[in-house]
Amino acid sequence: MAKSTKSTGDVPPVNMDEFPLSKVFHLFEPGPVVLVTTANKGRANIMTMSWHMMLEFEPPLIGCCLSAGNFSFAALRKTGECVIAIPTVEMASKVVxxxxxxxxxxxxxxxxxxxPVPAQQVEPPLVAECFANIECRVADTKMVNKYNLFILEAVKAWTDPKHEERRTIHANGDGTFVVDGRTINLKNKMVKWKDML
Ligand SMILES: Cc1cc2nc3c(=O)[nH]c(=O)nc-3n(C[C@H](O)[C@H](O)[C@H](O)COP(=O)(O)O)c2cc1C
Incomplete structure (x- = not known):
């Protein structure tokens, strides 16, 4: 019979301390921290967001979690449009x-x-101070009621060539942030994905 690899009883796995489940997001928080603009009845708004993930390359799909209590949630649900603006480190305090x-x-x-800078495909504005801006439309709302999870399709994307700072900020979830550091180039090992680099 195969031996179980599960630890028994209350003994923690060797060399590990238990970590509270309520803080798992501190370990797993994705980055970068971004800004989301919406527009409702001609009024633009902006919020900070760190709970997001890429879901597809082509068309680019992005999963975004917006709490139902946020003003932005109602605007996104109603209009189906937003811009994801990517700030860099000099904007960190403002972003928070x-x-x-x-x-x-x-x-x-x-x-x-x-x-605010007029976008091309959607009503919400780009943010001039951000180095990148992605115009998005809601592509799927099936998980909004249960998880506040919007699936967005990126329909247009922009970067500012004059914006020299490229270091983004990444939330630890506890009010501290990691700033992008050294870049290491491992492109020669990305053999399976070379056409996408
Ligand atoms: C670093 C940081 C990350 C955040 N990430 C999210 C997020 O992923 N989803 C979310 O709903 N709110 C997030 N928030 C909170 C919203 O930005 C916040 O509730 C905001 O006040 C909503 O603004 P609004 O009511 O104008 O939409 C985050 C806040 C901070 C400071």
Whole structure:
């Protein structure tokens, strides 16, 4: 009979401390921290978001988790459009502040001195101060009610060639952030994916 590889009883696996399940997201938080703009009845809003993931290459699909209590959630659900703007490290404090107030109470573009730039395919604006902007449409709402999870399709993407800073910020989930560091080039090992590099 095969021997079980599961640890027995209350003994933790060797060299491991138990980590609280309620904090698992601290270990798994994806990056980078991004901004999401929406527009509802001509009024633009912006929120901070770190819970997102790529789901498909072509067309590019992105899964995004927006809490139902957020002003942005209602706008995205209603209009089906948003822009994901990618800030770099010099905007870090502002990015956190944007995620600590609501468009229900304030005009965040005004309060945080952000410059809205008209997008090409969608109503919500790009953010001039961000190095990249991705225009998105909601492609699937099947998981919104259960998980607040929107599946977005990127329909247009822009980068600012004059924006020299490229280091993004990554949330640890506890108010601390990791800033992009050294880049290592392992392209010669990416043999299976060479056509996509
Ligand atoms: C670093 C950081 C990451 C965040 N990530 C998310 C996220 O992934 N999803 C979410 O719903 N809210 C997230 N928030 C919280 C929203 O940005 C916040 O609730 C914001 O006030 C919503 O603004 P709104 O009411 O104008 O939409 C995050 C906040 C911070 C500071």
């Amino acid at each position: 502040e944007i995620g600590n107030c609501s468009g229900q109470d304030v005009d965040k573009f005004d309060v945080f001195g952000l410059t």
